[in-house]
Amino acid sequence: MDHQSVTEPLLDAHLVAGRGAFHLDVHLHIDVGEVVALLGPNGAGKTTALRALAGLDPLAAGHLTLAGVDLDRPDHRRWTPPERRPIGVVFQDYLLFPHLSTLDNVAFGPRRRGADRRTARAHAHTWLTRVGLAEQARRRPRQLSGGQAQRVALARALAVDPTLLLLDEPLAALDARTRLDTRAELQRHLGDHRGATLLVTHDPLDALVLADRLVIIEHGRVVQEGDAATITAQPRTDYVARLVGLNLHRGHGDGHSVRVGDLTLTAADRVDGDAFVAFAPSAVALHATRPDGSPRNTWPAVIVGVQRHGDNLRVQLGGPVTAAADITPAAAAHLRLAPGQAVWAAVKAAETRAYPVG
């Protein structure tokens, strides 16, 4: 790890921007070589944040400092236009210039930054080789496949050696098969990139595979940030819980007991005061009658809906707490899985995590 980066992140930004009723207010710090995923539901402000970083929309307040240089200081009425920022962007639908060859698309950046035509083209050729598309150099973007276009867009953004690389939903436009390959390749290139990288996505898998750290925003605010392990184990909002596939409830802790509404759940962890309780749908068992035995949380629930979920069935439960339960077809055979049917839900205390809200 770069020693300097511990004291001063490469990107230090406080993004305040807004359009109409929407208001974005987000702090972002990214270290040298670090890949951060900005994750959030549609309309959370991901794109607004990206456009503010790229300088495509002005910052209303806050600041943007990159490698020690103040790019935007709205309080001093100072903004840097996008063409003078050391920032590269891979747009969601790539936006390769349709009238230029693949080579000239990649050479566009180096050329604008002062390289002569021959040097720029040579540099572009090196980049196309690096992404495995040297043979497509003379083609027009419309002749490329989706995966190829994505790699050209990445090469074009990286060819100017940006201090900060921004990726806007880089894999969203690809089909499932291509996405898998392209994701693996993208991971390799992001690993080689020496600057900071911000990946904007609504796909948790992209974020988990590609990023070192996740920043999750909702309604223009950061709701949770941390490494993948922490976030998947301890979600703090319903959105994050759904993202990582956990049942999440907020209650009040007293030792190993957490009171959620009318229900008291026993958790593996000790917690006092306001607390979250999380458990995986796969940890929930359903019974026709009240189960007893090992230390379990049990409650009477009502089936709201049933869906296929991989090889299992995902059962949505109503009752004192809403929850999802994943059960095997074998287990389902012993139950009547009709909406409105009353069942008993059970979760082992050992599989119930509790952690403080604060």
Next chain:
Amino acid sequence: MPVTDTTEAAVPAPRRRRAGNRRVPTALLVPALLGLTFLVLPLLGLLARAPWTTLPQRLTEPGVLTALRLSLQTATLATLVCVTLGVPLAWLLARAEFPGRRLVRALVTVPLVLPPVVGGVALLLVFGRRGLLGEWLDTTFGLTLPFTTTGVVLAEAFVAMPFLVIAVEGALRGADTRYEEAAATLGAGRWTTFTHVTLPLVVPGIAAGAVLCWARALGEFGATITFAGNYPGRTQTMPLAVYLALETDLQAAIVLSLVLLTVSVAILAGLRDRWITSP
């Protein structure tokens, strides 16, 4: 949008039979056919009354060729003027934010609705010998515009420019501005973005606008005769020659009209496939 309407009006879409052979309501079919007849019949009349036997010798009369050459030259020069000034103006209207933009757009379209004769009078008042600018141009540079070939170009450009501006502005509005943003993130300033990204993307729109503009300039009559007069070899373009011939020799007028018709249709048809059809 009026822009696409005008573009397509100049380029008739190929007629195609609809699959399923659904009946066209008579209430639509009858006026449609009447309209078509109304548009085509005069052209057929021109062909029917043309003096075909004496055509070759009439065509080679020096007056015809002189007028034709002058028409082609002035229309082309006027189009160049319109492209040079009109494309930046269209960019300003489509991309720049400034107060009174709607007013500017309205002003640009005034020559479209202004009777060309009024345009010619207005040009005389500004560029005439005693005009607002004309007097200054005359005394300072010894430059006289009215009743000269330059005056013809000026009159044609005045009348034809709105066609180009509107077509190009429409093309610019239709072009994806995110390409320009992508160019900016790659280090291109606004001017470089304009020349390297915006302009290549709207070339078809500019071509379509230029063709419309050229066709309008070629047919210009009112403003030209008012501002530049009707001097053979200097300001007498084809439409003016037709008008003059009409008073003395109907056959000659028909021949001249036929030439003008052929040239416009040939150029429109030639450019259509190469430039105007959208990709």
